[in-house]
Amino acid sequence: MKIYTLHTKQNxxxxxxxxWQFLSxxxxxxxxxxxxxxxxxxxxxxxxxxxxxxxxxxVTPVLGIKTKWVTEITHxxxxxxxxxxxxxxxxxxxxxxxxxxxxxxxVEMEDIVDYKLPFGFLxxxxxxxxxxxxxxxIFDYRHKKLIELFGPFKS
Numbered sequence: 001m002k003i004y005t006l007h008t009k010q011n012x013x014x015x016x017x018x019x020w021q022f023l024s025x026x027x028x029x030x031x032x033x034x035x036x037x038x039x040x041x042x043x044x045x046x047x048x049x050x051x052x053x054x055x056x057x058x059v060t061p062v063l064g065i066k067t068k069w070v071t072e073i074t075h076x077x078x079x080x081x082x083x084x085x086x087x088x089x090x091x092x093x094x095x096x097x098x099x100x101x102x103x104x105x106x107v108e109m110e111d112i113v114d115y116k117l118p119f120g121f122l123x124x125x126x127x128x129x130x131x132x133x134x135x136x137x138i139f140d141y142r143h144k145k146l147i148e149l150f151g152p153f154k155s
Contacts, residue, residue: 012150034138041055
């Protein structure tokens with residue numbers, strides 16, 4: 001069983017309060033997701049984030065194939081971190097930790113995603129050819145979009 005990890009960090013020139021308000025709102029996920037992903041929230045994003053919250057989405061990650069994705073917010077520490085886990089969707093495992101830490105001049109945002117693909121050898125092959133590059137592209141887009149929204153970090 002192969003579990004992969006995606007780890008990113010980004011510094012933003014905003015306060016912890018601003019970062020938390022934006023990043024902990026499921027509604028803002030659409031803003032930082034590439035348009036071609038066809039990201040659409042079906043339900044569960046109508047209130048402030050809480051442990052046990054179920055959020056249902058439609059995404060179109062590959063070849064125009066619409067996929068239903070259901071995540072659960074499993075852990076929340078106000079203005080510090082939250083964790084979402086896939087309950088239904090394209091991955092055999094999806095565990096995404098979001099951390100926000102105050103730093104000089106702003107915040108450090110850190111994402112750690114542990115994930116596993118279905119289909120054994122075919123899943124591992126798909127990871128190399130398709131999934132890993134696609135996830136990098138999505139998180140690179142988020143990085144650029146957050147700079148557009150909040151400005152570049154000046155150290």
